[in-house]
Amino acid sequence: MAYSAILGNDLVDMKDIRNRNRAGDKRFLDKLFTPEEQQLIFASNMPDHMVWALWSAKESAYKIINKCTGIRSYVPLSFEVKLNDVLMKPYIERQNANVEMKNNPGGTNLLEGTVSTPYLKAYIKILLTQQCIYCTACSDNYDLESAKWKVINDPSVSDAHQSHAIREAAKNHIARSEGLNPEDIGIIREQVQGQPGPPLVYINNKKDKNIDLTLTHDGSYSAYAFIKQQSKFS
Amino acid sequence: MGTSETPISREAVQAKVLEVVKPFVKDTALLETITDKTDLINDLKVNSARFIDILLDLEDAFKIQINDKEADSILTIGDAVRIIMSKQTHN
Numbered sequence: 001m002a003y004s005a006i007l008g009n010d011l012v013d014m015k016d017i018r019n020r021n022r023a024g025d026k027r028f029l030d031k032l033f034t035p036e037e038q039q040l041i042f043a044s045n046m047p048d049h050m051v052w053a054l055w056s057a058k059e060s061a062y063k064i065i066n067k068c069t070g071i072r073s074y075v076p077l078s079f080e081v082k083l084n085d086v087l088m089k090p091y092i093e094r095q096n097a098n099v100e101m102k103n104n105p106g107g108t109n110l111l112e113g114t115v116s117t118p119y120l121k122a123y124i125k126i127l128l129t130q131q132c133i134y135c136t137a138c139s140d141n142y143d144l145e146s147a148k149w150k151v152i153n154d155p156s157v158s159d160a161h162q163s164h165a166i167r168e169a170a171k172n173h174i175a176r177s178e179g180l181n182p183e184d185i186g187i188i189r190e191q192v193q194g195q196p197g198p199p200l201v202y203i204n205n206k207k208d209k210n211i212d213l214t215l216t217h218d219g220s221y222s223a224y225a226f227i228k229q230q231s232k233f234s
Numbered sequence: 235m236g237t238s239e240t241p242i243s244r245e246a247v248q249a250k251v252l253e254v255v256k257p258f259v260k261d262t263a264l265l266e267t268i269t270d271k272t273d274l275i276n277d278l279k280v281n282s283a284r285f286i287d288i289l290l291d292l293e294d295a296f297k298i299q300i301n302d303k304e305a306d307s308i309l310t311i312g313d314a315v316r317i318i319m320s321k322q323t324h325n
Contacts, residue, residue, distance in 0.1 A: 012283065019283070031286055031305075052283075059282060072309060075302045159260060195276045218281065 005143035007212050007227055008063030008122070011134040011151065012052040013219025023047035032058075032076045040086060052133045053111055053126045057081045060137035061115035061122035063214060067198045068139075069119065081124075083113035091127055127151070136214075136225045148173060149225035162217050167199075170213060170224035174201060177228070187213065201226070241322040247296075248315050254291045255311070258284045270312030292318065 012019055022028050023041050029051070033041065037054050044050035058079040065071055091110040111126040115137065123141040127134045134151045138144035150169060157165050171185040178185075186202035201211040213226040242250075252268065259265055259278045274280045280288065289305050292298075292314060298321045300308075308314050 018287065027290060028286065031289065031302075055283060073306055075306050077302055195273065218283075 004229055005138055005140040005212065005227055006064045006067055007139075007147055007214045007225050008060040008067065008137045009135060009149070009214045009216045009223055009225045010056040010059035010063070011132060011216050011218050011221050011223050012056055013221050014049065014052065014129075014131050014133065016219050019052060020048055022051045034077060034080055037081055040081075040083065043086060046128070049128050049133060053128055053135070054081045056133050056135035057113070057115050057122075057124045057126060057137065060124060060135045061117050061120075063198075064122055064137055064139055065117060065119045067212075067214075070192060071119070078118055080116045081113060082116070083111055085112070132221050134221075134223055138227070143227055147225050147227045148177060149223060151221060151223040153221050155220040157220075157222075162222050163215075166215055166217060166222035166224055169222075170215065170226065173224070174211065174213075174226060177226075178203070187215075244315060244319060247318050247322075248311070250295055251292065251311060251314050251318065254295050255280070255288055255314075258288055268311055270310060270315065272311045273309055274311070274314075275309070296321070 014020070029038050029041065033051075033054060040054065041047050041050045055076075058076050058081060061079055062074045089110050091108040107129070109128045111124075111128065113124055115122045115124060120139055122137040122139060123144045124135055124137045125144060132151065132153065136144065136147055136149050138147060150173065152166065152169060154165065167187045168182075171182045171187060174180075175182040175185050180203065184204050186205065187199050188202060189196045189199050191197065199213050199215050201208045201213050210229040211226055212229065213224065215224050216222065248270075252265070255274065255278065256262075256265060258280050261279065264278050268278075272278060274285060274288070275282060289300055289308075293300055296318050298318065300317060304317050308317060
């Protein structure tokens with residue numbers, strides 16, 4: 001049986017002053033988080049980071065839904081994040097996933113869990129550092145483990161060039177993974193109902209439906225995640 | 235501004251909506267071609283996290299409450315104006 005796993009991702013630059021001191025903003029919290037999620041925030045020893053960790057999880061799940069259905073409807077309170085363990089654990093870099101962040105005091109921590117939505121359940125991995133929150137979500141827990149991704153921090157890249165820079169980084173990684181040259185890879189966002197759709201991977205000018213790619217950026221950070229669809233048999 | 239006492243014109247509401255949105259748009263050149271159909275996220279490149287801040291600022295600016303369903307229906311400048319105008323009509 002053909003099988004498709006879909007990815008979504010999101011990141012938050014904690015250096016942006018507008019992302020700070022939100023854990024005490026009750027109006028803000030009530031718009032976005034269920035009472036159970038607010039408890040997670042209040043119980044955390046990094047409450048502001050937990051705010052954006054939960055937010056990035058919901059956003060990542062929303063991206064999966066939007067990619068699968070084209071639906072833009074998004075009521076954050078109808079997306080419920082559950083964490084496997086409220087305690088953050090140190091993140092250990094893997095070969096297929098890494099965080100390129102220099103001067104990263106405190107190291108990188110990991111949260112894992114799920115986001116239940118009206119449309120699907122997404123599985124999440126959230127990385128937290130002092131300066132950045134990053135989430136990868138996948139429609140399948142097994143495939144989340146095999147997703148390849150990278151977070152890049154480059155304050156020297158302007159907003160206008162950030163999109164180009166992260167696409168180039170993703171192209172290079174996909175090319176390495178597929179045994180191709182980066183110039184064989186294209187990343188294109190087609191218009192869907194007059195709006196830019198999700199990024200699509202082209203190999204030698206032909207759309208590759210087996211590679212699912214997701215991109216995100218905020219502030220000086222950008223990130224990509226991709227997955228090669230696996231064939232499973234029922 | 236008391237929305238229930240003195241309803242303001244659609245043009246005035248739109249102008250005030252643009253005032254609220256402006257600080258959240260990095261590329262101010264994008265503000266020069268705004269119409270009702272201008273999409274906050276896709277056209278003005280408003281960060282989705284900042285979209286919530288826009289909602290809160292609209293609530294403050296117009297002294298209204300925007301519920302989840304209404305917030306979900308706001309994709310464009312015109313959508314925001316429509317929601318705010320409807321609250322004036324109903325108050």
